[in-house]
Amino acid sequence: MSNLKLITFDLDNTLWPVDEVIRQAEKACSLWIAENHPDAAAALSAERVRAVRTSLLKEKPEYLDNLTALRQDAMSRAFVEHGFGKDEARRIALAAFQVFHEARNRVSFFPGALEVLELLADSYVLGALTNGNADLRMIGIHDLFAFHHSAETIGRRKPAPDMFAAALRSAGVSASQAVHVGDHPLEDVHAAREHGMHTVWANLVDMDWPVELAKPSHHIHNLREIPDLVPLFDE
Structure with missing residues (x-):
């Protein structure tokens, strides 16, 4: 009988490359604001939004646990600082976020991901x-997927153990019956193995492994390598 029951996957930069996706989503969002609210466009230069985001994170670091709220609130504040009323600023920000979010979910998978x-x-x-x-x-x-947990739904981002604990509860398995596949050395690999799970480092974007962390037991450069690795966790 198989010992391995659960395989969890990180998403961004594990199943698809994300940097260009975010760039295109931000571009779509900016174009929508320029076309629909040209008077608001000046408030949303890349530098301005970065400055507002930085100041929001200083005031409330837990925004990192909810990137949706961070982006919506940063746009709202930028509009308010540009002279818009709070209600109008919020309305435009929420509509602009929908444009961003639709584009943010137009992804191109890494080779082999779907199969x-x-x-x-x-x-x-x-x-x-x-x-x-x-x-x-x-x-x-x-x-x-049987379930999808995020920093927003759980309330804390990886490398905190909460998301891994929630995954084990959702699947009704112990840590030794689970393997986590992810690209981030600290937030995925180190955090999951600290929680007792097996791990696979999916190094699909050619990162260097941080010298301060113990090296991963298993790493791949192509997702098609995973089916051959899985039997190792059944032993």
Whole structure:
């Protein structure tokens, strides 16, 4: 009988590259504001939004646990500081965020991602664990996952143990029956193994491993390598 029951995946930079996705989403958001609220466009230069985000994070570091609220509130504040009333600023910010969010969920998967997920979903419980705000339903892969936990739904981002604990509870398994696959050395690999889970470092964007962390037991450069690794966690 298989010992491994649960495979959890990080999303951004694990199943798809995210940097260009965010750039395109921010561009779509800016264009929408320029076309629909040209008087508000001047309030949202990249430098201005960065400055507002920085100041919001200083006031309330827990914004890092909710990137949706951070982006919405940063736009709202930028509009208010530009002279808009609070209600109008909020209305424009929420509408602009919807444009951003739709574009943010137009992703291009890494090679092999979909076929590997479909293959693994036949034999294991799959879960998604992310600090970001990707929407699996909008992306079209929600049916492959038994659950999707995020920093927003759990209230704390990785590397805090809360999301991993929630995953084990959702699947009804122990840590030794689970493996987490992710790109981030600290937030994914180190955090999951500290919680007792098996881990796979998905180094698909050619990062260097931080010298201060113990090296990963398993790492891959292509998601198609995962099915061959899985039997190792059953032993």
